[in-house]
Amino acid sequence: MKKFFKKEPTETKKSFFKRAGQSPKQKEKQTLRINDNEEKEFDSFFAEVIKSFPEKTSSIILNSYGKSKERAEKVLAKSKTQFDGIFDEFLQGVDAKTRKKCHKIVHAASLTAAIIGCSPIPFSDAILLVPVQLTMMARLHKLFGQSWSESMGKSLGKEIVVVGLGKSAVGNIIKLIPAVGTVTGAAINATVASTITETLGWVTVKMLNDGEDIFEQTMTFKGQFQTLFKAVQRSGKKSK
Template structure:
């Protein structure tokens, strides 16, 4: 019992270390004013974000665990940690009180996630192509995400309702992008050379995410 408790605590500590590293890396890529606001509202935003991510994390990970067939346990764990850190960061951005922040702020989160996944699989990374691709994929979620941003501007209604919509969309986009990247890397596909395949697989996964939630 003690050993199991220690193992669980070690996993929590490891997850937190990956998240802190990921979040710090993303903050450095954000505009200074935005980064400052995110830091000031971090605790409150994280509480809301964790509830959103918790509702989907294990269900999503079980659904797409087959994408890691043939991968060693250490790499599997790191994949889960990287995608979870990205999803949580995306949810925190989605819970941000900054109107119209989440759409373009997802891009540095996604680039950081994709870069780390490529490095994990020993593959080269093209930041410029990745930026163009991730910007394009963000558009998939803008239909619903924009609704939340508009609500943020309405006095009295406040940011809570809007943030909830945006955070959910942000998490879905980020998780779908992460697992699509993992699948193609594990299958030995170059997502930059096979962009059409990447887009198609992303769209399928993005829809699957919504069916799970």
């Protein structure tokens, strides 16, 4: 009997991978490739965004990059458990393959935004989020084969950022307190920055997937953003 129970899981596992057309090693390699692709997307995204900042700002962000990224990744991990269900529900009608392609871009943008949120620059977040969001939206438009207007995107991006200014300002004020406030303030801002960015990203994906023009239907875009962002905020409050 012992021999039977030892053997059965192995055979089941083998048959599963056989049906899937992949061995366990192939599955592992595929996972590594996915992670590697996401990392490459992030590196490319972050480099593009950082070039758009003034040299002094870029230097501060890069000097604190290691610690900021570590904190930012923790923020995103927590947000994932809280908000993925809401985003999944919102994205009904967007097929899995499209979501997967878009996820790399949205994740890269959210992580970049969170890193900026963790940066020791008081009152930086709202201003610096705009280039992050413009880069994200431009890449998503390119992915869908749609034209992109940077000037109109910049105007829209600034309006969207205002939605998160209330909470973000709280974090920035805490940052002004020497030594004690930086980490606490960073945590607040990283959450706000990444949540605004991810929400904006998925609204962009949904509208592009539905064949809607963001610039011709700005009211729809803003309305969808506010609805989704409020749902995310409510979920965040419930989980506390």
